[in-house]
Each structure stands twice: as structure tokens, then as C-alpha cells.
Amino acid sequence: MHKDKISAPVIKRLPRYYRFLGELLENGCKKISSRELSDKMGLTASQIRQDLNCFGEFGQQGYGYPVESLHHEIGSILGLSHRYKAILIGAGNLGKAVAVHISFASRGFQLVGIFDNDPDKIGGTIHDIPIKDTSELEQFCQEHLVNVAILCVPKEAAPDIAEQLYRIGIRSFWNFSHYDLSVHYQDIIVENVHLNDSLMVLCYKISNNETASDGN
Amino acid sequence: MHKDKISAPVIKRLPRYYRFLGELLENGCKKISSRELSDKMGLTASQIRQDLNCFGEFGQQGYGYPVESLHHEIGSILGLSHRYKAILIGAGNLGKAVAVHISFASRGFQLVGIFDNDPDKIGGTIHDIPIKDTSELEQFCQEHLVNVAILCVPKEAAPDIAEQLYRIGIRSFWNFSHYDLSVHYQDIIVENVHLNDSLMVLCYKISNNETASDGN
Numbered sequence: 563m564h565k566d567k568i569s570a571p572v573i574k575r576l577p578r579y580y581r582f583l584g585e586l587l588e589n590g591c592k593k594i595s596s597r598e599l600s601d602k603m604g605l606t607a608s609q610i611r612q613d614l615n616c617f618g619e620f621g622q623q624g625y626g627y628p629v630e631s632l633h634h635e636i637g638s639i640l641g642l643s644h645r646y647k648a649i650l651i652g653a654g655n656l657g658k659a660v661a662v663h664i665s666f667a668s669r670g671f672q673l674v675g676i677f678d679n680d681p682d683k684i685g686g687t688i689h690d691i692p693i694k695d696t697s698e699l700e701q702f703c704q705e706h707l708v709n710v711a712i713l714c715v716p717k718e719a720a721p722d723i724a725e726q727l728y729r730i731g732i733r734s735f736w737n738f739s740h741y742d743l744s745v746h747y748q749d750i751i752v753e754n755v756h757l758n759d760s761l762m763v764l765c766y767k768i769s770n771n772e773t774a775s776d777g778n
Numbered sequence: 779m780h781k782d783k784i785s786a787p788v789i790k791r792l793p794r795y796y797r798f799l800g801e802l803l804e805n806g807c808k809k810i811s812s813r814e815l816s817d818k819m820g821l822t823a824s825q826i827r828q829d830l831n832c833f834g835e836f837g838q839q840g841y842g843y844p845v846e847s848l849h850h851e852i853g854s855i856l857g858l859s860h861r862y863k864a865i866l867i868g869a870g871n872l873g874k875a876v877a878v879h880i881s882f883a884s885r886g887f888q889l890v891g892i893f894d895n896d897p898d899k900i901g902g903t904i905h906d907i908p909i910k911d912t913s914e915l916e917q918f919c920q921e922h923l924v925n926v927a928i929l930c931v932p933k934e935a936a937p938d939i940a941e942q943l944y945r946i947g948i949r950s951f952w953n954f955s956h957y958d959l960s961v962h963y964q965d966i967i968v969e970n971v972h973l974n975d976s977l978m979v980l981c982y983k984i985s986n987n988e989t990a991s992d993g994n
Contacts, residue, residue, distance in 0.1 A: 573979060573982055574975075574979060576978070576979075576982065577972070577974070577975035577976075577978040577979060578958075578972075578975060580978065581956065581974075581975070602961060603958070603961065604958070604960055604961045639982070640978050640979075640981055640982045640985070641981045641982055641984065641985025641986070642978065642981060644981065644984075644985060646981065646984055654875070654879075655871060655874045655875035655878055655879065656875040656879055658871045658875070659870070659871035659872040659874070659875045660973070662871050663870075663871065663872055663973070664973060664974060664977060665974065666977070669974060669977045669978050669981055670977075670978070670981035670984075670985075671977065671981065709984065710980070710984070733989075734980070734983075734984050736976070736977065736980050740797065742794075742819070742820070743990070744820055744990030745818060745819065745820045747990065748989065748990050749989050749990070750989060750990050751980070751983045751984055751987070751988060751989050751990070752983075752990055753976055753977075753979050753980035753983060755971070755973065755976050756793070756794075757876070757879070757880060757971065758793070758797075758880060758881065758885060759790075759793035759794060759797070760793075760952070760969055760971050761880060761882075761885045761886075761887065761952065761969075762792070762793040762796065762856050762858065762885050762886070763789060763790060763792075763793060763856075763969050764926070764950070764952050764967070764969035765856055765857045765858060765860065765862070765885055765886035765887065766789055766792065766855070766856045766857055767950075767967045767968075767969060768857065768860075768862055768886075768925070768926070768950050768967055769856070769857025769860060769886075770857075771967070772967060773949075773964065773965050773966060773967050774959070774960030774963065774964050774965070774966050774967070774968055
């Protein structure tokens with residue numbers, strides 16, 4: 563249905579479209595014009611038409627976009643019907659927050675294990691998932707056919723654990739550590755959440771008074 | 779020193795440059811070529827030269843970049859010497875993780891208060907900062923000249939608390955809630971951390987096998 567190659571900026575916007583369309587669906591909305599969508603999302607209508615053109619023949623002049631099928635199509639482009647098996651490494655505050663707050667199932671993932679090397683944490687549970695010793699990683703990953711590792715470890719701990727996971731065969735990472743995995747491993751898939759970087763960008767925006775109306 | 783307008787993609791890369799240069803400094807490195815920097819950062823050397831050209835006359839042909847002054851200049855462009863006063867709203871796992879793990883002082887901020895509306899949390903402390911009742915927000919913000927609010931509240935709670943903060947006069951937000959502030963307030967400065975969106979992008983990358991070597 564959709565074209566083969568979607569550019570990185572469009573991919574980054576897809577989850578937002580998906581969220582907005584999901585809200586519209588919940589509110590019983592059946593169709594929406596690019597104008598209305600642009601008001602809701604703070605993008606220009608022409609930007610939205612361009613984005614949505616990337617993946618199919620949606621929308622008719624004067625009619626608008628069919629909310630349900632567009633929502634479904636974007637979900638399928640994102641691959642959300644998958645159940646990639648994920649493990650989380652690091653059961654500190656951040657790991658706990660991720661394990662508790664993220665709706666993995668509706669985002670294409672299943673959280674199957676949590677690991678730490680702190681004896682005080684091992685044996686505990688988060689959200690009914692037992693916290694295991696990182697020494698059990700290899701066996702666990704093989705038994706459960708794990709696809710993805712979520713790194714919620716401090717930067718200092720990241721190189722060793724990343725190397726261990728890479729050797730076990732893990733090639734996909736949701737990386738919260740400030741360790742740049744992609745510089746060390748070229749054949750991995752990685753999505754970074756660098757909170758300190760985000761805070762520095764906020765500092766820049768405040769210092770330069772870059773408001774939402776500037777498209778930020 | 780630097781030109782007036784730096785494009786959004788360059789701004790997003792600045793924190794990474796800053797981190798890398800900081801590591802080089804710690805390791806006693808005095809100068810670095812764009813080639814070495816590109817190997818370390820996984821960007822092309824020409825991309826790096828282009829980026830660094832945006833903000834001044836750094837680097838000499840055949841000599842490379844002076845690490846310390848470049849680090850200092852990027853820090854000053856980011857505005858990291860500020861001490862913007864921030865409060866954090868929502869003392870759950872995520873709020874706790876943010877309060878504990880983020881080095882505010884070296885990122886231009888000072889965390890001066892934490893707020894929640896849960897009676898079980900109010901009166902407790904995180905990192906020696908007392909958790910106060912959100913009913914005290916207005917008085918606190920006036921007394922402490924607060925600049926920034928960090929929203930670690932659930933999406934459902936976000937509209938009300940955002941409106942309250944906006945009325946008090948807060949115009950800068952580090953937004954972890956999945957509520958799109960910028961759609962509702964045009965004159966605010968906002969930096970979003972949408973974890974669920976990030977996870978969906980990871981799902982897309984895995985489903986389409988987009989590895990780090992593709993520039994992701």
C-alpha cells in the first residue's frame with residue numbers, strides 16, 4: 563500500500579498522527595480534513611497532505627481523510643501489531659518508570675523480563691515481572707527469543723552490558739543510557755532517549771526565546 | 779561570536795557535540811580533527827564542518843578543532859551557564875527518575891521544587907527536596923521566581939495543571955506527559971519527551987530493519 567522509503571522526519575511524526583487519529587476515533591470522529599488535522603496538530607495543512615501522501619492514496623478533495631482506515635494504515639506502517647519481545651536492563655527509578663508507564667502491547671512490544679545486578683533488587687518484581695540477575699541474561703534470551711533490550715543503566719555500566727547483549731545476539735535497543743551505541747555497533751537498530759540532551763535543547767530554546775509559534 | 783539563526787536539526791545535535799567534547803576534555807585531548815570527531819560521533823566529516831561553521835570560525839585546515847574552546851562555545855550557545863529555576867510536577871516513578879538522574883546544574887537549570895496532589899506523597903522528599911501540595915504552586919512560583927515546569931503527570935492530569943501553570947505565568951515546559959501543550963498555548967517554550975512515540979519509532983525501525991549504518 564505505502565511507498566518503500568519514508569524519510570526520517572516523517573517517521574518521527576507518524577506516532578503523533580497515530581495518537582491524534584486514535585483520539586479522534588475514540589471521540590467517534592469518522593473523517594477529518596487536513597485543515598482540521600493541522601489545527602489540532604500545529605502543522606500546516608500542506609505539510610500534512612505531503613506527509614500522508616507518502617504512504618498511500620488517502621483523502622479526497624473536499625471530503626477529508628477517513629479516520630479509522632488512516633489510523634489503521636499508520637499503525638500498520640509503524641508495525642504496531644508485532645509483539646517484539648523486550649527485556650529491560652536496570653531496575654532503578656528510570657527502569658521502574660519505563661516498566662510501569664509504557665503501554666508496550668499497543669506499541670508493538672511485550673516486556674518479558676527485567677534484569678539488574680543489584681542483589682537488593684534481584685528477586686523483587688515490577689508489575690508482576692520478576693527482577694532477575696544479569697548473569698541469567700544469555701539463557702533467558704535464548705529461551706524466550708528476546709528481540710530487544712531496553713537500557714536503563716548508568717552510562718558507566720552501558721558498555722559492558724551492551725557488549726554482553728550484542729554477543730548474545732540482541733540487535734535492537736531502546737537506549738536510555740548516555741552511551742552512544744550506534745558508534746560502537748553499526749549493525750544494530752537503536753532508538754535513543756537522551757534526557758540530558760533534551761534538557762539542553764530546552765535550555766537553548768529558553769535562552770533564545772524559541773516559542774511553540776516558531777514551530778518548536 | 780555565532781550567527782543569529784541556527785537550524786533546528788543542528789540545535790538537536792549540539793548537546794551531542796557538547797557531550798563528546800566534554801569526554802575528550804576529560805581525557806586530556808586538546809585538539810581534534812573533523813575526521814576523528816566524525817568517527818567518534820557517526821556523522822560525516824563534512825556534516826561536522828558544516829555544523830560547526832554555523833557558530834563561528836572554529837578549526838583550521840590541517841590543525842583541527844581546539845577542544846576546550848569549542849566545548850565552551852557550544853555550552854555558551856546552549857546557554858548552560860544559566861540557572862533557570864525549575865519545578866517538577868508529579869512525584870511518581872517518572873518524576874522521581876527525572877529528579878534523581880538528571881544533572882540539572884550542568885544543563886542550565888536548578889530544581890527548586892517538587893509538587894504532587896497525592897496526600898501519600900506530599901510531605902515526603904526526593905533528593906532532599908520536599909514534595910509539596912499543588913495547591914501551593916502559585917505562591918511558591920511567585921516567591922521563587924520559577925521559570926520552568928517539568929510535567930511528569932499522566933495525560934489526563936496534564937490539561938488542568940498546564941492551565942494552572944500558564945495562568946501563574948510559567949511559559950517554559952519540559953513535557954513528559956502525552957499532552958500536546960504547543961497546540962493549546964502558542965507563546966510557550968516547550969521541549970517534549972514522548973516516550974511512547976519513541977517506542978513506536980523503534981517498532982518502525984525494527985519492522986523495516988533500519989540499522990545504525992543507515993544513519994539512524
